[in-house]
Amino acid sequence: MRDGKHPSGRAVLPHARHLRVRRGGKTAVSGNVSETRFVIAGGGIAGTTAAEELRKRLPDAQITLVSEEFHPLYSRVLIPHYLQGKVPRERVFLKKAAWYAQNRIEWLAGTFAQALDTKNAFVTLSDGRELEYDKLLIATGGQPRPADLEGRNVCHMQTVDDADHILKLLDEASYPSPLEGEGMGEVGREPRGVVYGGGFIACEFVDLFASRALPIEVRLRGDRFFSSSLDGASWEMLRTKLESSGVTLVTNCATSPLERGSMRGSVPADSAAIVGLGLGLEAELSWIREGGVEVGQGVKANEYLETNAPNVWTAGDVAEFFDLSVGRQRMVGSWMNAQMQGRCVAANMAGERQPFCLVSSFATQLLGTPITFVGDVMREKADETKVLGDAATGIVQLFGRKGKLVGATLVGTATARQAATTLIKEGRLITDFSLK
Numbered sequence: 001m002r003d004g005k006h007p008s009g010r011a012v013l014p015h016a017r018h019l020r021v022r023r024g025g026k027t028a029v030s031g032n033v034s035e036t037r038f039v040i041a042g043g044g045i046a047g048t049t050a051a052e053e054l055r056k057r058l059p060d061a062q063i064t065l066v067s068e069e070f071h072p073l074y075s076r077v078l079i080p081h082y083l084q085g086k087v088p089r090e091r092v093f094l095k096k097a098a099w100y101a102q103n104r105i106e107w108l109a110g111t112f113a114q115a116l117d118t119k120n121a122f123v124t125l126s127d128g129r130e131l132e133y134d135k136l137l138i139a140t141g142g143q144p145r146p147a148d149l150e151g152r153n154v155c156h157m158q159t160v161d162d163a164d165h166i167l168k169l170l171d172e173a174s175y176p177s178p179l180e181g182e183g184m185g186e187v188g189r190e191p192r193g194v195v196y197g198g199g200f201i202a203c204e205f206v207d208l209f210a211s212r213a214l215p216i217e218v219r220l221r222g223d224r225f226f227s228s229s230l231d232g233a234s235w236e237m238l239r240t241k242l243e244s245s246g247v248t249l250v251t252n253c254a255t256s257p258l259e260r261g262s263m264r265g266s267v268p269a270d271s272a273a274i275v276g277l278g279l280g281l282e283a284e285l286s287w288i289r290e291g292g293v294e295v296g297q298g299v300k301a302n303e304y305l306e307t308n309a310p311n312v313w314t315a316g317d318v319a320e321f322f323d324l325s326v327g328r329q330r331m332v333g334s335w336m337n338a339q340m341q342g343r344c345v346a347a348n349m350a351g352e353r354q355p356f357c358l359v360s361s362f363a364t365q366l367l368g369t370p371i372t373f374v375g376d377v378m379r380e381k382a383d384e385t386k387v388l389g390d391a392a393t394g395i396v397q398l399f400g401r402k403g404k405l406v407g408a409t410l411v412g413t414a415t416a417r418q419a420a421t422t423l424i425k426e427g428r429l430i431t432d433f434s435l436k
Contacts, residue, residue: 043067046316049342116291142281
């Protein structure tokens with residue numbers, strides 16, 4: 001948080017202790033959680049799942065869900081499908097606004113936590129209110145990494161509002177839709193799409209622009225998509241697909257906004273380009289750190305999703321937890337991981353003792369080529385890698401640590417996904433994997 005601004009751009013208020021909201025009921029004691037005051041910071045899939053699970057377990061508990069967005073819960077996984085017209089907008093939403101009241105969950109929409117006092121057990125909200133808690137869950141997710149680019153044609157693809165804006169830009173420019181055939185948009189303006197980044201969201205932007213028959217340029221800081229994970233053969237397969245589809249690749253781009261501060265400029269309002277930013281997410285951690293919670297890249301937690309602070313847990317994209325499935329501390333930014341962590345952390349906050357263990361996976365496609373990541377696919381964290389297959393059948397890259405299989409990337413095939421998941425879950429050796 002800098003200069004009184006949240007990463008979203010919204011102004012925040014200074015601490016206002018006279019606005020503290022005191023809840024009725026007794027402070028929870030060991031063995032009696034029925035009247036516990038639960039505060040959940042973050043209204044995404046992890047936070048909302050946790051609230052729902054807590055309500056099932058504790059009918060009389062007080063549950064407050066602080067959500068930066070004004071929308072009820074929706075599926076971010078469905079946003080690319082909405083953008084391409086595969087699902088209507090209403091199907092993106094998973095909850096209705098009435099659901100929160102029906103489940104006696106206090107839903108504070110359009111606000112967010114900006115300060116934390118773990119000693120006195122309260123959080124300060126962006127509107128100045130202070131909420132006391134008995135148990136706190138930090139599930140605030142991440143914000144898109146900033147780029148020094150300005151202009152209304154510069155887009156993220158994180159929220160449903162982002163998606164609405166992208167569609168508006170496409171419609172305003174009269175870009176061709178898949179059903180309308182090719183066109184030139186406004187007179188004298190050739191439509192095109194420019195994508196910054198080489199991760200999953202960048203893939204979605206490429207597919208979206210391709211569905212509108214737009215000329216596409218992709219700008220990368222490094223030499224490939226998924227540069228921290230993909231081997232040379234897998235990237236060559238993707239590069240060939242991109243270039244054969246007419247996509248212009250600019251690699252080792254010195255002016256890529258992936259390096260903060262390295263690109264400054266603007267995209268004029270009359271520019272024909274729609275610029276899609278797929279630079280990944282970063283967590284806003286200053287208020288959490290200042291509250292006494294240990295942080296690294298995310299909020300540090302053990303396998304029970306407990307932080308170092310008493311009665312404070314974390315879940316979802318912001319959590320840097322000890323991943324039992326691969327044996328190290330890490331962050332996982334996937335929908336399934338966040339949902340399952342929401343369930344697990346609710347059980348632990350309700351008094352159970354459940355370790356979180358899930359072999360994470362991500363799947364997408366790039367111009368029809370399937371891409372799947374399973375487990376821990378950071379090349380720098382592996383002490384051995386092994387590449388199997390070829391461009392004709394698909395390429396599988398295995399990641400090993402101390403002889404055990406901890407991760408796999410699959411490009412051009414998805415048939416080995418379950419096998420890799422099972423071997424990682426069972427703690428098997430990298431040599432136990434076979435494509436046969």
